[in-house]
Amino acid sequence: QKEVEQNSGPLSVPEGAIASLNCTYSDRGSQSFFWYRQYSGKSPELIMSIYSNGDKEDGRFTAQLNKASQYVSLLIRDSQPSDSATYLCAVIGSGTYKYIFGTGTRLKVLA
Amino acid sequence: EAGVAQSPRYKIIEKRQSVAFWCNPISGHATLYWYQQILGQGPKLLIQFQNNGVVDDSQLPKDRFSAERLKGVDSTLKIQPAKLEDSAVYLCASSNSYSEQYFGPGTRLTVT
Numbered sequence A: 001q002k003e004v005e006q007n008s009g010p011l012s013v014p015e016g017a018i019a020s021l022n023c024t025y026s027d028r029g030s031q032s033f034f035w036y037r038q039y040s041g042k043s044p045e046l047i048m049s050i051y052s053n054g055d056k057e058d059g060r061f062t063a064q065l066n067k068a069s070q071y072v073s074l075l076i077r078d079s080q081p082s083d084s085a086t087y088l089c090a091v092i093g094s095g096t097y098k099y100i101f102g103t104g105t106r107l108k109v110l111a
Numbered sequence B: 001e002a003g004v005a006q007s008p009r010y011k012i013i014e015k016r017q018s019v020a021f022w023c024n025p026i027s028g029h030a031t032l033y034w035y036q037q038i039l040g041q042g043p044k045l046l047i048q049f050q051n052n053g054v055v056d057d058s059q060l061p062k063d064r065f066s067a068e069r070l071k072g073v074d075s076t077l078k079i080q081p082a083k084l085e086d087s088a089v090y091l092c093a094s095s096n097s098y099s100e101q102y103f104g105p106g107t108r109l110t111v112t
Helices: none
Strands: A011-014 A019-025 A032-038 A045-050 A054-058 A061-066 A071-076 A085-092 A099-101 A105-110 B005-007 B010-013 B019-024 B031-037 B044-050 B053-056 B065-068 B075-079 B088-095 B101-103 B107-111
Touching: A011 A019, A019 A032, A019 A085, A019 A105, A032 A061, A032 A071, A045 A054, A045 A061, A045 A071, A045 B101, A071 A085, A099 B044, B005 B088, B010 B019, B019 B088, B019 B107, B031 B075, B044 B065, B044 B075, B075 B088
Parallel strands: A011 A105, B010 B107
Antiparallel strands: A019 A071, A032 A045, A032 A085, A054 A061, A061 A071, A085 A099, A085 A105, B005 B019, B019 B075, B031 B044, B031 B088, B044 B053, B065 B075, B088 B101, B088 B107
């Protein structure tokens, strides 16, 4: 079992729709969770961090964390073509403080 | 605030040659990471420093890769000798005590 799993996509959504990206993790003791966006040919940039169960909103982005089910999700409201990128989920494992990235989900927002 | 700096941005070498990459983290960030990202995959952690001590290097191919962080600031990652499968983007990131990471622009390495 991979430590951090994401559907590779591509996930295609029409402009203005809600994009829902999901991530599951295997280390039940993980405490810190992050979403990064990576445009083609560029390095990852941080979008959201979440540390406690529930929702965290920042503009058009909402991160959701459910530690009991070991999943974290990212919702993008009013999706724009400029949101087209690969979204990476990252988790800090318990004990080691090691950052573990998923393989990323490629999002395509269709104009 | 200046971001993470990396150099060179691009490098082309032949197999069995050596190469070195340099990273300067965000000022004050104690934690520094080197990642390897192969096309279509997520970043793979090679080595993690806390100040100038190694926290994790379990995925660093130590027979050919080495890294150091002198004085707890700048870091260099070296590959000697390079193999074809080392072709990738090498990313450096820094953070303040295991929180959000900030990435440099990366070095794209092509081994021919």
